[in-house]
Amino acid sequence: MPAYCLVQGEIGKRVEVDNVPYGIQFELRLPEQWNEKFLFQGAGGVGGVIFPAIGKLYPHGASGANGLNRGYAVVSNDSGHATRDLVFTADPEARSNYAYASIVK
Numbered sequence: 001m002p003a004y005c006l007v008q009g010e011i012g013k014r015v016e017v018d019n020v021p022y023g024i025q026f027e028l029r030l031p032e033q034w035n036e037k038f039l040f041q042g043a044g045g046v047g048g049v050i051f052p053a054i055g056k057l058y059p060h061g062a063s064g065a066n067g068l069n070r071g072y073a074v075v076s077n078d079s080g081h082a083t084r085d086l087v088f089t090a091d092p093e094a095r096s097n098y099a100y101a102s103i104v105k
Helices: 092-104
Strands: 004-015 021-031 038-041 073-077
Touching: 004 092, 021 092
Parallel strands: 038 073
Antiparallel strands: 004 021, 021 073
16 A cells, blocks of 8 residues: 555534434545545445545555555445444435435535
8 A cells, every 4th residue: 555645524514303403424535655546436325434545456456456556546435324224314405415415525
C-alpha cells in the first residue's frame, strides 16, 4: 500500500422523521504519488457501510491492482445511512441520498 493521506468525515448530519441519525459518512484516501485522477468506490447493495477507500479492481482485487496502488484518489461513502436494511426509506432525504445525492454532495 502506498503512503497516503486519510480523510474521514460526515456531510449533512441530522436527525429526522423516524428519530434516527442520518448523514453521509465518507472516507477519502489521497496517495502521496497522486496521478491527478479520482475514483469513486460504491458500497453495493443498499449501502449503509463504508468500505476502505482503496478502489478494488475486480476481478483483480486480490492481486493488489487497486486504484490507490495506481495513484488514484479514492473515496467511498455509506450512501447517507448506517444500516444494511431498508429502514432508511422512511426518510425522504435519506432516500434521495441513497438514490443519487450522496455522490454529488
